[in-house]
Amino acid sequence: MNTYTAQDYKKGQPRWCPGCGDHFFLASLHKAMAEVGVPPHQMAVISGIGCSSRLPYYVNTYAMQTIHGRAAAIATGAKIANPELCVWQVSGDGDALAIGGNHFIHAMRRNIDINVILLNNRIYGLTKGQYSPTSPRGFVSKSSPYGTVEDPFRPAELCFGARGRFFARSVATDAPETIDILKAAYKHKGAAVCEIMQNCVIFNDHTHDAIYTKEGRKKNAIYVRHGEKLVFGENNEYGLVQDGFNLKVVEIGKDGYTLDDILTHDAHCEDNTLQLKLAMMQVEDGFPVALGVIRDVEAPTYDTAIYVQIDDVKQKKKYHNFEELLETNDIWEVK
Numbered sequence: 001m002n003t004y005t006a007q008d009y010k011k012g013q014p015r016w017c018p019g020c021g022d023h024f025f026l027a028s029l030h031k032a033m034a035e036v037g038v039p040p041h042q043m044a045v046i047s048g049i050g051c052s053s054r055l056p057y058y059v060n061t062y063a064m065q066t067i068h069g070r071a072a073a074i075a076t077g078a079k080i081a082n083p084e085l086c087v088w089q090v091s092g093d094g095d096a097l098a099i100g101g102n103h104f105i106h107a108m109r110r111n112i113d114i115n116v117i118l119l120n121n122r123i124y125g126l127t128k129g130q131y132s133p134t135s136p137r138g139f140v141s142k143s144s145p146y147g148t149v150e151d152p153f154r155p156a157e158l159c160f161g162a163r164g165r166f167f168a169r170s171v172a173t174d175a176p177e178t179i180d181i182l183k184a185a186y187k188h189k190g191a192a193v194c195e196i197m198q199n200c201v202i203f204n205d206h207t208h209d210a211i212y213t214k215e216g217r218k219k220n221a222i223y224v225r226h227g228e229k230l231v232f233g234e235n236n237e238y239g240l241v242q243d244g245f246n247l248k249v250v251e252i253g254k255d256g257y258t259l260d261d262i263l264t265h266d267a268h269c270e271d272n273t274l275q276l277k278l279a280m281m282q283v284e285d286g287f288p289v290a291l292g293v294i295r296d297v298e299a300p301t302y303d304t305a306i307y308v309q310i311d312d313v314k315q316k317k318k319y320h321n322f323e324e325l326l327e328t329n330d331i332w333e334v335k
Contacts, residue, residue, distance in 0.1 A: 002037070002039065003037070004033070004034045004037060004039070004040075005034050006027075006030040006031045006033070006034045007030075008034065008040060008060065009029075009030045009033045009034060009040055009043075009059055009060050009061065010030055010058070010059070010060060011057070011058055011059055011060040012057050012058045013058075014026060014054075014058050015054065016051060016054070017201055017202055018201070019199075019201040020051070020198075020199075020200065020201055021119070021121060021172035021173070021196070021197075021198025021199055021200070022051060022052050022054075022055065022119065022172075022198070024172040024173050024175065024178075024198070025052075025117075025119060025172045025178065025196050025198065026055060026058055027175065028172075028175045028178040028179050028182065029055075029059070029088075029117075029182060030059070031175070031179050032178075032179045032182035032183055032186075033059075033061075035179065035183060036086075036182075036183060036186050038086045038186075040059075040060050040061045041061070041062070042084065042085060042086055043059075043061035043062065043085070043086045043087075043088065044061060044062040044063065044064070044075075044078050044085050044086070044087050044088070045059045045061055045062070045063045045064075045088045045089075045090060046063070046064050046065075046066060046071050046074050046075045046078060046087065046088070046089050046090070047064075047065050047066065047071050047089070047090040047091060047095075048065075048066055048067065048068050048069055048070055048071035048091050048092075048095035048096070048100060049065070049066075049067060049068040049069075049095055049126070050068075050091070050092040050094060050095045050124070050125065050126045051092065051125040051126045051200075052090055052091065052092045052095075052119040053065055053071070053090060053091065053092065053095060053126075055090045056090070062085075064078075068095060068099050068100070069095055069096075069098065069099030069100030069101075069103065070100065070103065071089045071090070071091050071095065071096070071100065071103075072089055072091075072096070072100060072103035072104055072106075072107040072114075072116065073103045075087050075089040075107075075112075075114045075116075076103075076107060076110075076112050076114065076302075079112055079113060079114050079303050080112075080302075080303050080306060083113075083303050083304070083307065086115075086186065087113075087114045087115065088114070088115045088117060089114055089115065089116045089117060090117045090119065091104075091116070091117065091118060091119070092118075092119050092120075092121070092124075092125070092132075093118065093119070093120045093121065093122060093123075093132045093133060093134040093153075093155070094124045094132040094133065096116070096118050097118075097132075097133040097134065097153050097155065097158065098132065098133050101133070101153075101158075104116070104158070104162075105158065105161075105162035106162075107191050108159055108162035108163060108164040108165075108191050108193070109162050109163050110191070110302040111163075111165060111190040111191050111299055111300065111301050111302055112190075112191050112301065112302045112303055113189055113190055113191070113301045113302075113303050113304070114191060114192075115182070115185045115186060115192045115194070116191060116192065116193045116194070117182075117194050117196060118155055118193060118194065118195045118196065119172075119196045119198055120134055120155060120195055120196065120197055120198065121198050121199060121200040121204055121207060122134045122135045122136070122139070122152075122200075122204055122207050123135060123141065123200050123203045123204035123207070124203075125200045125202065125203055125204075128142065128203065129141055129142045129143075129202075129203035129204075130142055130143035130144075131143055131144045131148050133152060133153045134152045134153055134154075134155065135148055135152055136148075136152055137149070137150060137151050137152070141203075154279075154280060155193070155195045156169070156195065156276065156279030156280060156294065157276065157279070157280060159193050160272050160275070160276050160279070160295070164191060164193060164295070165188075165190045165191065165192075165295065165296070165297045165298070165299050166184075166185065166188045166190060166191065166192035166193060166293075166295060166296050166297070167193050167195070167275075167279060167293075167294050167295045168181035168184060168185060168192070168193070168194045168195070168292060168293045168294060168295075168296075169181070169194070169195045169196075169197065169279070169289075169290065169291050169292070169294065170194070170195075170196055170197070170291055170292070171196070171197045171198070171208065171211050171212060171217065171221075171291065172196050172197065172198035172199075173198075173212055173213070174214075174217065174291070177223070177291055177292065178196065180292070181194050181292065181293055182194060184293045184296065188296055188298075189298060189301055189304075190298070190299055190301045197211065197212075197289075199212060210283045210289070211283075211289050211291075217291070218233070218234045219233070219234065220283050220288055220289060221288050221289045221290075221291050222240070222281075222288040222289070222290055222291070223291050223292050224265045224267070224278060224290050224291070224292040224293070224294055225265060225292060225293075226265055226266065226267040226268060226293065226296070227264065227265065227266075228264065228265055229259060229262045229263070229264055229265075230262055230263045230264070230265050230278075231252070231259075231262055232288045236252075237251060237252055237253075238250065238251055238252065238288075239252050239257070239259070239261070239262035239263075240262065240263050240278075241257065241261050241262060241263060242263060246277070247263075247277050247278075247281070247287070249286065249287060249288075250262075265278075267293050267294065267295055267296040267297075268296055268297055269297070270297055272295060272297075275294050275295045278290040278294055279294045279295075
């Protein structure tokens, strides 16, 4: 087995603004690819249009920048045409959830074995600062000078609603966690969505400030690990408990709450009720932001099922190629 380094997957000179979250993510992707160990010629990175969608130019793999919103469609075709190919789709929040929203939900529904990277900076960066499907209500931008009057998409909610089987989240500046969720996405057989929270330093800086630094994550994030207690805080002094149909933050050791009362994370549970509640938590509501693999449930994949179906049909048919097909019916010779 060949051993690869991050350098084996690097290509070109990235052209993003200094400080852009894309730089942080690209470095993590290179490292994750090396740790996964799939040869560069057996990988494909496919994107749409946007700042983040320039990423295929900076990986030494098969790569293709497609048209706006169509990355999932092209990634689907690539995976079905070559099932052995490891396919990474890279899209921004606008590319994936606006014009590409239809492709996004159907890739989830079909459970195609692709890794969908959703780089979420809550803004259209390439087109110079319009609000995106993930911009919060009231957000002031060039296309909403008096503030948006729309509620945003929450990527996890959209993924789960489309019967998504894998959802993970990390912050672009948190390299170890980003690498871990990318590796988990690769191992998962089916559509795997990784939401990467990042700042756009030009048009939407500080949008994820609560969790963008290591210190901020200690206070405002919870790292979820399958089979482990849902605790957080600088000294793991807080935890999550069930409060009726909702979650509740408690301080361990106070008000009668002990570690035994704290919920245990189950990423493999078929019922996504608790997983969705974790994914929907926000600092503004008094909850920590969940980071890590939130949902990871196995299910039949479209790309495998389609080949099983083809083989099954072949076995039942009297013909196996076009020439045999022609000879199955009556034949007339015209002289």
